[in-house]
Amino acid sequence: MRINTRDKTGLPLKKGLKVGEIAEKIRIDGEGRLFVDGIPALILTRSFLALIQQTMEELIGERGAALIFYRAGFRGGYNLAKSLKAYGLKPPAILQACLHTASLRGWGVFGVAELDLKKPKVDVVVRASPAEEMKGRNKPACHLICGFIAGIMQYLAEMCGKNVKIRGTEKKCIAKGDQYCEIVAEPPHAS
């Protein structure tokens, strides 16, 4: 199955977020814990996330930091997709639900430029990503989101009976001057 819903500029159609939809998912229990959708959560500023990434890069190098963020994102995406299968959703709906969840939590506005489950391959555009806090780099910075999308796609590929390893690559990134971030996840030999 393919999804291709690009607008006139070639970007996926933008979906607006409503603050009410986010607010109704948040509650605080009697002991002061904050929950989003019933899950204990933190509200983290984007600048603090950038600070964590920059500190890791200083301590263990760019490659090591990138791998840690990518792997953590991969596991998070895989587990989120897996948890949604319990609702009886099909792969395209699982992908959309994962991306919508990430959007609601402030990770940017996600749009699917292409989903091809036969290859398998997904191409996701992210507007207003946290990379806005890391501008001025000469390399992509969204390792966490890149891993997240690859992890989702890994789960979807397995759902479809594909015995492949999915790898995410960030083709464009706001951190290096692009207008938006774009992540492609597919088997590494595919392109």
Ligand SMILES: [Zn+2]
């Ligand atoms: Zn990026």
